[in-house]
Amino acid sequence: MDLKNRIVMPPMVTRYGSENGFVTERTRNYYEARARGGAALLIVEATYIHPYGHAFPNQLGISDDGFIPGLGELVQVIHRHDAKAAIQLHHGGRTAKSELTGMPSVAPSPLAIPGGEVPRELTIEEIAQIVTYFARAAIRARKAGFNGVEIHGAHGYLIDQFLSRASNRRQDIYGGDLTNRVRFLIEIIKAVKEAAGRDYPVWCRINGQEYGVEEGTTLKEAQETARMAQEAGINAVHVSAFGPTSPVNLTSPAFRPAVIEDLATEIKKAVSVPVIAVGRISPEAGERILKEGKADLIAIGKTLLADPEFPDKVASGRREDITPCIVCMGCRDDLRSTTIAGIRCSANAALGKEAEYKITPAKRPRKVLVVGGGPAGMEATRVAALRGHRVILYEKEPVLGGQLLTATVSPHKDRIKPLAEYLKTQVKKLGVEINLGTEVTTVLVEQIDPQAVVLATGVTTFTPEIPGLNQAHPVHATDVLANRVAVGNRVVVIGGELVGCETAEFLAQKGKKVTITRRSPEIALGVKPSLRAFSLDRLRQEGVTLLPGITYQQVTPDGLVVTTKEGEKKTIAADNIVLAAGSTSNNKLYQEFEGKVPEVHLIGDCSEPRTIRDAIADGFRIACQL
């Protein structure tokens, strides 16, 4: 297979398919944007080879000839942009959902993943049948025009369940030593090669290591698996890592990119076929890995969700124009959601909306005033300016960024900084008139006389009513994070959501004795599911005391008096009380402006306090409507 460069888009389930697994227009638009953006090889997402292996709502299927025409159209849109198309063949095994498959899940052994169903152990006959399903799926892939197939042998799905000792307790020829555990994969490779043709490119994705899983796959075993897979006929190895029971995974902020890069390098020592490396690989790291011969191809995943034009932008030296992935795990959480229709991206509002969210020239370019230089205001400014509007941006602080300035302070949050930098760079590059350190008032608006106003004024922090609180001179969490105030050694944080937890961690790392208090029975309930456990773990490690479910009594000179959920009245000694009790929309200008300007729009947190993703989405949407 000849590729125009060494950038591969790895498989990523989107859930843009129809309910019964067919390619939709949304699927085609999404892949076409990534092909147009310059990636050389697009590996279409994990696609179920049999309905019983169905693991995600709206997952694509290749389990029947009826899927071929739709998949064929998908290949055509990818080929239109001189990119090659492959497809990942997948069976979820014990991760398949019985509500999707209509039958209990199956696996090498009846071992459930935490919180999952106990699967039924596959019989030898069933294993043989599944091998044929993979082979038939590969024939369909070839008929649809795919340039090759990737067999999904990683991430704790069926094949990996056989490979890993942690999930395979079989006593027969498919369990026990590595040769037996690899047998299922080898049979699949041989059957796929046989069915699709020896000349047809076939490779597999495997875990280079299963971190943090007792009896999980070791690097040595992965090297041996890769070697045996090569002997069976694969043309490349895609080296990933982690499984569903690993405490960290590739999308987690705790994941350190270099770790998995080394796994690819070690696997490369065991095989002679090309090796694909993956895992938060930056342009510099990608270039270095290739130059040093550590891997042959570089897979770029989430970054291509955030910016489909990443390859072209890197090639043409427009690095500052790349919309960065902020590793927020939002897309990952959308994967298993039953309420969200497909994955979304915090940094890129157009993900999955490629057809609707095109930036087109405005029919009537207008003078637009954007009030507030947080993510919502900057995104609205960027898109409106690209559309040809004359945009004037006002920010009352001396710098742009809004809450992003404090959202990037606490440990593990520097991952968000590139988004703030990107937005600032873009609005400056577009020649927008930016006015810093000026608070917009009705008088100023009348002077500017805009044709439309976009209000992106964020939030006002909320102060709860607790007797004695005001006399204790509490400080706001954002002021603490921004280093605008200093606090003593004993700190009580009121509020146990994202901001409270981050501030507590930030202070605990400075050696302070911190207690988080909140009325609700759980801490960090509003934090994304995949980040919550990570956040709570770190708070425990830092020795932060968590006191959920309390009733606030009063603040005295000695500290905060509360009644615990067990009914005990106690005083938590504190030098300072830090408020992280939430915020309300700062939308007071809305009423003032109504009737004074032709059009006023509220976006981001000033419409309702939410997240970066909502701020960016609102900014993009409103700028497209202007």
Ligand SMILES: Cc1cc2nc3c(=O)[nH]c(=O)nc-3n(C[C@H](O)[C@H](O)[C@H](O)COP(=O)(O)OP(=O)(O)OC[C@H]3O[C@@H](n4cnc5c(N)ncnc54)[C@H](O)[C@@H]3O)c2cc1C
């Ligand atoms: C500590 C912290 C951590 C966070 N972490 C995350 C996270 O991990 N993930 C996530 O999704 N979200 C996070 N958030 C929330 C996220 O930052 C906000 O949802 C987002 O910034 C909202 O963007 P916005 O543009 O609507 O408002 P803001 O970011 O609040 O920006 C509003 C801007 O308007 C300016 N302004 C207000 N009034 C005027 C005026 N009259 N004239 C001129 N300018 C004015 C303000 O100075 C401000 O710069 C965090 C927030 C905080 C405080």
Ligand SMILES: Cc1cc2nc3c(=O)[nH]c(=O)nc-3n(C[C@H](O)[C@H](O)[C@H](O)COP(=O)(O)O)c2cc1C
């Ligand atoms: C939304 C999402 C869906 C994914 N789906 C798949 C998949 O279908 N098959 C697979 O092997 N890996 C899947 N992955 C893992 C990616 O292929 C990739 O290995 C991972 O995101 C790390 O690469 P990155 O840091 O460049 O994003 C998915 C990741 C994300 C974020």
Ligand code: SF4
């Ligand atoms: S920014 Fe968040 S939602 Fe977007 S690709 Fe990165 S992790 Fe996924």
